[in-house]
Amino acid sequence: MSTDKNIVSVLPGSPLGAGGLRQEFTITVYTENQVGLLNRIAIIFSRRKLNIESLNTSPSEIESISRFTIVLTETEDVIRKVARQLEKQVEVLKVYYNTNEEIIWQEMALYKVSTDMIAEKVKVERLLRECGANAVVIRKDYTVFEVTGHREETQKLVDVLEPYGLIEFVRSARIAIIKDSCGFHEKLKEFEETQPGEEIVENEYLNRQEEVFSM
Amino acid sequence: MGAWGLFGMINSILDVEEQIVVKAKVKPLVPAVEDGRLSGSRAVLEAFLAEDVDTIFGYPGGAIMPIYDALYDYNDRLKHILVRHEQGAIHAAQGYARASGRVGVVFATSGPGATNLVTGLADAMIDSTPLVCITGQVFAHLLGTDAFQEVDVVNITTPVTKWNYQVTDANEIPGVLAKAFHIAKTGRPGPVLIDITKNAQIDKFDYKGYERCNHIRSYRPKPIVRREYIEEAAKIINAAKKPFVIFGQGIILGKAEKEFKAFIEKSGIPAAWTILGLSALPTDHPQNMGMLGMHGNYAPNVCTNDCDVLIAIGMRFDDRVTGRLDKYAKQAQIIHLDIDPSEIDKNVKATVGVWGDCKETLPLLTQLVEAKLYPTWVEKFRELRKIEDESLINKELSPTEGKITMGEVLHQLNLLTGGDAILVSDVGQHQMITCRYGKFTQSKSNITSGGAGTMGFALPAAIGAKFGAEERTVVAIIGDGGIQMTIQELGTIMQTGVEVKIIILNNEFLGMVRQWQQLFHDKRYSFVDIASPDYVTVAKGYYIEGNKISEREYLQQALQTMLSHKGSYLLEVMVGQEDNVFPMVPQGCSVSEIRLS
Numbered sequence A: 001m002s003t004d005k006n007i008v009s010v011l012p013g014s015p016l017g018a019g020g021l022r023q024e025f026t027i028t029v030y031t032e033n034q035v036g037l038l039n040r041i042a043i044i045f046s047r048r049k050l051n052i053e054s055l056n057t058s059p060s061e062i063e064s065i066s067r068f069t070i071v072l073t074e075t076e077d078v079i080r081k082v083a084r085q086l087e088k089q090v091e092v093l094k095v096y097y098n099t100n101e102e103i104i105w106q107e108m109a110l111y112k113v114s115t116d117m118i119a120e121k122v123k124v125e126r127l128l129r130e131c132g133a134n135a136v137v138i139r140k141d142y143t144v145f146e147v148t149g150h151r152e153e154t155q156k157l158v159d160v161l162e163p164y165g166l167i168e169f170v171r172s173a174r175i176a177i178i179k180d181s182c183g184f185h186e187k188l189k190e191f192e193e194t195q196p197g198e199e200i201v202e203n204e205y206l207n208r209q210e211e212v213f214s215m
Numbered sequence B: 001m002g003a004w005g006l007f008g009m010i011n012s013i014l015d016v017e018e019q020i021v022v023k024a025k026v027k028p029l030v031p032a033v034e035d036g037r038l039s040g041s042r043a044v045l046e047a048f049l050a051e052d053v054d055t056i057f058g059y060p061g062g063a064i065m066p067i068y069d070a071l072y073d074y075n076d077r078l079k080h081i082l083v084r085h086e087q088g089a090i091h092a093a094q095g096y097a098r099a100s101g102r103v104g105v106v107f108a109t110s111g112p113g114a115t116n117l118v119t120g121l122a123d124a125m126i127d128s129t130p131l132v133c134i135t136g137q138v139f140a141h142l143l144g145t146d147a148f149q150e151v152d153v154v155n156i157t158t159p160v161t162k163w164n165y166q167v168t169d170a171n172e173i174p175g176v177l178a179k180a181f182h183i184a185k186t187g188r189p190g191p192v193l194i195d196i197t198k199n200a201q202i203d204k205f206d207y208k209g210y211e212r213c214n215h216i217r218s219y220r221p222k223p224i225v226r227r228e229y230i231e232e233a234a235k236i237i238n239a240a241k242k243p244f245v246i247f248g249q250g251i252i253l254g255k256a257e258k259e260f261k262a263f264i265e266k267s268g269i270p271a272a273w274t275i276l277g278l279s280a281l282p283t284d285h286p287q288n289m290g291m292l293g294m295h296g297n298y299a300p301n302v303c304t305n306d307c308d309v310l311i312a313i314g315m316r317f318d319d320r321v322t323g324r325l326d327k328y329a330k331q332a333q334i335i336h337l338d339i340d341p342s343e344i345d346k347n348v349k350a351t352v353g354v355w356g357d358c359k360e361t362l363p364l365l366t367q368l369v370e371a372k373l374y375p376t377w378v379e380k381f382r383e384l385r386k387i388e389d390e391s392l393i394n395k396e397l398s399p400t401e402g403k404i405t406m407g408e409v410l411h412q413l414n415l416l417t418g419g420d421a422i423l424v425s426d427v428g429q430h431q432m433i434t435c436r437y438g439k440f441t442q443s444k445s446n447i448t449s450g451g452a453g454t455m456g457f458a459l460p461a462a463i464g465a466k467f468g469a470e471e472r473t474v475v476a477i478i479g480d481g482g483i484q485m486t487i488q489e490l491g492t493i494m495q496t497g498v499e500v501k502i503i504i505l506n507n508e509f510l511g512m513v514r515q516w517q518q519l520f521h522d523k524r525y526s527f528v529d530i531a532s533p534d535y536v537t538v539a540k541g542y543y544i545e546g547n548k549i550s551e552r553e554y555l556q557q558a559l560q561t562m563l564s565h566k567g568s569y570l571l572e573v574m575v576g577q578e579d580n581v582f583p584m585v586p587q588g589c590s591v592s593e594i595r596l597s
């Protein structure tokens, strides 16, 4: 796990344990599709006063299994403990956490601006193109653009449009694909076995012994 | 009123043999299914029978009436204990579960009935007690309308249940209950709550029988044990000069007492316990070095910061056990055996974590450890024990002057029970004294609210414990504060005739809080002088015999009378008002900074 890039700050020691480098982590949670599970997952964070930066729930590659994508900035030590607590929930099948280098991720943003304004200002049109914005709806009174990308990319268009009057802006939660993952099909087969294989009961935190911060 | 309730009422006038006759006589059979269709309520009770449930603790109300109506026909096979408050029901179920090693079962109605369970759920959650609680809920079509006695129970109880679920369709009941029992009792046990809407209780559905659940794909109660970690642990243990075992309730919950004893006896390693681990190893076992933590024994606390290898088994390094974490066993290599992977490295970083059921991991470890003795190391424990004996234990257990001490009550009780009784303690000074001095010869005998520290736990838990282990003597030891929190359960004792011995250790204070105010708040006694009713008269009002003593010379006789009395008995003992529990690891101090006075 590389940790050199997204270092935000050094946490002097949180109630959850060791100090260490805080950075952005993306947690991927494979779950059963069950009413109430969102609450069970959310309170694991709120109980520890952890601020979720983004949360997305979606179907996964397997019907009946949902995939939560949760982003927060914390130390790895905290993230690992939270991941264990998540995985402990009866309806959670598997939890992964990754740094940004280990995932492909995207967020989508929508921008509503006045159509007159774009028509008037040629410069704006050029800027929109530069930002890779697509028009989703064009009406007489307003136009809605869409940008998909990393935070900086979606933010850039906000900065560009603000001086011209940005009527409405919204950004979606992050969705992410884990580079190293082979998906969940094979894993699920093992979960469905009454006798789990080694693969399923892997002792990840033990395998990662050397990377574990001490308290 | 069903036959069981009636049985309880007349219990006090019947002797024991007659009671058995009454119990055996009532046995009409209820056909399980008529024309293949069954109401949701009946399906709940059929599930109980299939899961070998014999006792339910509960309290009826509007939203659970269909289930109570069905219960009327199952009264011969399911014993229902009518409590006086739903908190009493859940604590009783906890006591039942802890004394019997089985799942405790609770019924409560919607709204206030369900919210009254919350304290017990939190208690069972943190102390890993297997429970299945059934709450009634308003009709499904009324959900979310602020209907009469509608409370969002599932969301209220989410953080304090291992699993919870709302049933709105009778068809779901067999499957959901099978899951509930499976989840409650496997892996690290815990409370499960099933909220059933009234329509699902009433509706009939095509019943295809009940099938126990033994697999849920998203739930792995225990892993395959990985031998390499056991080997690594054994290597460290075999190289140790001063190894030390600390054990918790995991041994009891894993039913691994024998495996544990074999491990420490072969390895020769001294062992100490958390209060929930107490009684997993007989208290007079030569390798039993006593209690860990804030009010634990001197030697195990000091030696924690002296050992070279600390082997933690089925315990979770609670802050009451570790004291200041950054000064806890820093010199030692740490081996942590636990069934819950989220516990390993949570508070204390393990050198080797062994994830697994200790019933399986301990024998593997025993095989690999060398048979050894550590005479000099063990001698250190004995020397420190001597210091504790001389500076405080002897005085606490056998004082010759002044008021009766709590310790001497325990000491005299031990002499009379021989350590065979189940002791159920409440929360406070008397709890620490009970755990410190109680003598135990068998497992599942120390029942107390550990992680939550719930005052009011002991009286109902003792009732439940007796139902869970009817052949055992059950003694509840309670402070004058705690008894007043759930004193209404004397009514349950009266009605069921359950035999519980109640000792109130009355120091006329909320003693533990007073102790802290004395030691850390300049003796500013802020609202800790709690007044008591005349407990013997209160007990008498419930047709329970009782006695009150304040003189040392009557203590032994009074305890003897209590124990030999047929039926429940309440003994109030007036003890030193401002006695303190020592030793003590003050908050924010390391375990080796433990104070003897």
Ligand SMILES: Cc1ncc(C[n+]2csc(CCOP(=O)(O)OP(=O)(O)O)c2C)c(N)n1
Residues within 6 Å of the ligand: B426, B427, B428, B429, B430, B431, B453, B454, B455, B456, B478, B479, B480, B481, B482, B483, B505, B507, B509, B510, B511, B512, B513
């Ligand atoms: C429900 C609840 N409320 C408050 C407390 C805080 N508390 C812990 S010990 C204690 C005093 C207990 O007094 P008593 O029952 O008389 O027992 P003693 O300490 O005197 O033996 C209190 C108030 C608690 N543990 N539980």
